[in-house]
Structures are given as C-alpha cells and as structure tokens.
Amino acid sequence: MAVDDIKSDLNRARILMMQGKAGFEEAAETGVQGAALALHTVQDSADDDIEKAAAALKAADDEVDRVLSRVNAAAELADAYRDAL
Amino acid sequence: MPAGMEQVIAQMRRAKDQLAEAAVTAMRAKADFDEAYKLYFQLSEGSANPNIRRAASEAQTAAAKAGRYANLLDRAQRHYQAYFARVAPAANFGSPSGVPSGEKLLSDAGRRASRREQFLRQQVQKADDTQDSLSNFESNAKTLVDYFKKLPDPPGATSSNPVKVDPAPTTERVDVDNPITAVAMAAGALAIALKATITNVKKNRERKRRSGNES
Numbered sequence: 001m002a003v004d005d006i007k008s009d010l011n012r013a014r015i016l017m018m019q020g021k022a023g024f025e026e027a028a029e030t031g032v033q034g035a036a037l038a039l040h041t042v043q044d045s046a047d048d049d050i051e052k053a054a055a056a057l058k059a060a061d062d063e064v065d066r067v068l069s070r071v072n073a074a075a076e077l078a079d080a081y082r083d084a085l
Numbered sequence: 086m087p088a089g090m091e092q093v094i095a096q097m098r099r100a101k102d103q104l105a106e107a108a109v110t111a112m113r114a115k116a117d118f119d120e121a122y123k124l125y126f127q128l129s130e131g132s133a134n135p136n137i138r139r140a141a142s143e144a145q146t147a148a149a150k151a152g153r154y155a156n157l158l159d160r161a162q163r164h165y166q167a168y169f170a171r172v173a174p175a176a177n178f179g180s181p182s183g184v185p186s187g188e189k190l191l192s193d194a195g196r197r198a199s200r201r202e203q204f205l206r207q208q209v210q211k212a213d214d215t216q217d218s219l220s221n222f223e224s225n226a227k228t229l230v231d232y233f234k235k236l237p238d239p240p241g242a243t244s245s246n247p248v249k250v251d252p253a254p255t256t257e258r259v260d261v262d263n264p265i266t267a268v269a270m271a272a273g274a275l276a277i278a279l280k281a282t283i284t285n286v287k288k289n290r291e292r293k294r295r296s297g298n299e300s
Contacts, residue, residue, distance in 0.1 A: 001128075001131055006128060009124050009127070009128055010124075010128070012124060013120075013121040013124040013125055013144075014121075016117045016118070016120045016121040016124070017117070017118065017121045017144065019114075019117050020113075020114040020115070020116075020117030020118045020121065020147075020151070021114070023110055023111075023113050023114035023117065024110075024111055024114035024151055024154075026110055027107045027108075027110035027111035027114060027151075027154070027155075028107070028111075028154075030103050030106050030107040030110065031103070031104060031107030031108075031111070031154070031158055033103050034099075034100045034101070034102070034103025034104040034106075034107060034158075035100075035104065035161070037096060037097075037099060037100040037103065038097060038100035038101075038104070038161070038165060041093055041096040041097050041100060042093065042097065042165070042168070044168075047168060049164040049165070049167045049168040049171075050164070050165075050168055052160075052161075052164045053160075053161040053162075053164035053165050053168070054161075056157045056158070056160040056161035056164065057157070057158070057161045059157050060154050060157035060158050060161070063150050063151075063153055063154040063157065064154065066150050067114075067147050067150045067151050067154065070143045070144070070146045070147035070150060071118070071143075071144075071147045073139075073140075073143040074121070074125070074140045074141075074143035074144040074147060075140075077136045077137070077139045077140035077143060078125060078136070078137065078140040080136045081128075081132070081134050081136040081137040081140060084134060084136070
C-alpha cells in the first residue's frame with residue numbers, strides 16, 4: 001500500500017473518530033441532563049425498578065469518560081503510526 | 086390522578102425523551118468509531134508497527150463502550166417504564182406518543198377506578214415510609230425548583246419554569262376524605278429527597294471543558 005493511500009485512510013479514520021467524539025459528547029450532555037431529571041423526579045430505594053434504573057444511569061455515566069479516553073488514545077496512536085511512515 | 090403525579094409524569098417524560106435522544110446520538114457515534122476501527126484494522130494488517138494495531142483495538146473498545154452507554158440508557162428507561170406501569174397505569178407512561186388518545190382514555194376509565202384506589206394506598210404507604218416527605222414537602226419542592234433553574238433550558242423549552250407546582254385544579258377528581266391524605270399522595274408520588282446528582286452535571290461540564298482543550 002502506497003504511503004499516500006495509507007495517509008488518506010488515516011485522515012478518513014481521524015475525521016470519523018473526531019466526528020464520533022463530538023457526537024458522543026453531545027450524547028453524554030443530553031444523557032446527564034435526562035439522568036439528573038429522572039433521578040431527582042423519582043426516588044424510591046425500596047423499589048427494584050427504580051434502583052435498577054438508577055444503577056443503569058450510574059453505570060452509563062461511568063462509561064462516558066472511558067469512551068472519550070479510548071477515542072483520544074486511538075487518535076494519538078494513529079498519529080504516532082503516521083509520523084513513523 | 087393527583088396533581089403531584091401529573092407533575093412527576095410530565096418530568097419523567099422529558100427525562101425519557103432526553104435519555105432516548107442521548108442513546109440514539111451515542112449509537113451514531115458508535116457507528117463512526119466502528120468505521121474508524123475498520124480502517125485502522127485494515128492498515129494494521131499490512132504493517133509491523135504496533136501503534137496502528139493498538140489504535141484499532143482502542144477504537145474497537147470505544148465503539149463497544151459507546152454501545153454499552155446507549156444500552157444502559159435504554160435499560161434505565163425500561164425500568165422507569167415498568168415502574169410507572171405499576172404505580173400509575175392510567176398515565177400510559179410507556180405510550181410512544183407520550184399523550185394517551187381520547188379513545189384510550191375512555192377504554193381505561195373502567196379499570197382506572199380500582200387502580201386509583203390501589204395507587205392511593207401505595208402512595209400513602211410510601212409517604213408514611215418516607216420520614217420527612219410530609220413535613221419537608223414544601224421546602225423540598227422549593228429546592229427542586231432551585232435545582233432546575235440551574236439546568237440549561239432544553240431546546241424548545243418555554244420560559245415558564247416547568248417544575249413550578251401550581252395548585253391548579255386537576256381535571257380528574259380523586260376522592261379523598263382527608264386533605265392530609267391528598268398532600269401525602271403528592272409527597273409520596275414525588276418521592277422528593279434531593280441527592281447530590283447535581284455534581285453529575287458539574288462533572289460533565291468540567292469534562293467537556295477538559296476535552297475541549299484537548300481537541
């Protein structure tokens with residue numbers, strides 16, 4: 001594969017990663033608002049569904065930082081690969 | 086349906102819409118990560134450089150975790166739906182349109198009478214169980230209003246505060262012989278006991294700022 005073709009693919013991948021990152025940040029922003037509203041509106045520690053819903057929202061919130069750090073890591077590694085070409 | 090419960094349902098519909106929108110947006114991001122992963126993986130096939138292989142692996146994990154995020158939001162929604170189907174079946178919380186049709190309301194009218202009685206008992210029980218729900222109802226409601234003033238307005242939101250609880254007459258009469266029971270119902274239905282999830286919003290702002298500096 002020619003270096004120019006590789007660079008072209010890397011650029012496409014980078015655009016996809018940044019587009020995905022911006023989209024995911026938007027999702028996380030909307031998600032945290034919905035979660036805060038839901039958690040404040042209904043609280044019932046004795047109810048199984050409410051507890052499971054709250055646990056799912058917490059677990060979702062935990063994933064946000066993980067997604068973003070993976071995206072950043074992928075982009076940096078791809079950059080390092082391109083620099084070595 | 087008591088006014089308090091109508092308020093709860095209205096807020097939860099808004100929350101449900103936001104969670105659904107977030108899940109869809111996250112899945113679109115996942116599709117982008119998946120496409121990027123395919124490109125990284127193809128490039129790694131013809132390279133001895135470990136970085137591109139690791140980039141592929143990171144992108145793949147990012148896609149999987151974005152999908153997991155969306156699934157968790159969906160799961161939370163399903164549990165809320167199951168909850169409201171139990172405690173307020175007449176509210177049709179799970180209906181796709183969000184607003185039950187007139188025909189649906191009519192067909193529900195018969196069942197509702199007995200369910201209303203059951204619902205009332207449940208809510209009064211809950212209010213009794215929540216130590217401060219009655220005595221702190223008013224102050225808690227004010228705190229809730231204060232909290233939502235801090236939240237940014239959602240797109241299309243009107244200027245009126247959506248959380249303000251007006252003592253407006255309900256269209257549906259609930260037969261309660263004791264006024265304190267009505268208050269207990271509202272308090273129990275709202276189940277107001279504010280916790281520090283505000284920090285979630287703050288955390289998100291900080292994260293957004295951080296990631297904004299990076300990219």
